[in-house]
Amino acid sequence: MAETHSTMKPLGFELPPFTLPDVGSNRTVSSDGLVREKPVLVMFICNHCPYVMHILPELGRLDRDYSARGLQILAINSNDVTSYPDDHPTHMRSLAAREGWSFPYLYDESQSVARVFDAACTPDFFLFDGTHRLVYRGQLDDSRPRNRAPVNGKDLRQAIDAVLAGQVVSSVQRPSVGCNIKWAV
DSSP states (O other): OOOEEOOOOOTTOBOOOOEEEETTTTEEEEGGGSOTTSOEEEEEOOSSOHHHHHHHHHHHHHHHHHGGGTOEEEEEEOOOTTTOGGGSHHHHHHHHHHHTOOSOEEEOTTOHHHHHHTOOEESEEEEEOTTOBEEEEEOSOSOOTTSOOOOOOHHHHHHHHHHHTTOOOOSOOOOOEEEEOOOOO
16 A cells, blocks of 8 residues: 655635546536635545545535535546446445445546646645635544544544634645555556
8 A cells, every 4th residue: 555645736826727526426426516705625535545544434424414514525536447336436435325325426537637736646626716716735643544643624624614714724744645646657
């Protein structure tokens, strides 16, 4: 299990335009369709990564705790499914259903969205405020598959709470750590 750190995209980056298929609803989701005044959380995840599997329960808690409060949540899988068939949209659909997610789980087959975000690992988190400017990029919390730190979403939750309260998000942010995105050759 090789650790890869997120790139820490510069704060202030504007949410880029994208349109991707949602494997759960079989509809497309576009960044243009997001409510401009509401914050957006974009999570790059996949099905097979041990780092993602380790935090799956917390992703569901984030969904339950924040979707009703106005946070728009999107998960994106950009892995190459030829080399990593466990990340195929069929398996993505099963995972989303099993976890009971209400947020879209999008498939970035061309990997173009991951490239625009400079996403590097799974999981990789990007929080945008109501003007859709990047205010947080970094880790969920200190927990990793091999340590005993609790999976509680502390770092990301502090940033979300600040955004929802109209407060400034701390600029002290630690990179996310996970498996590298599996780029097509």
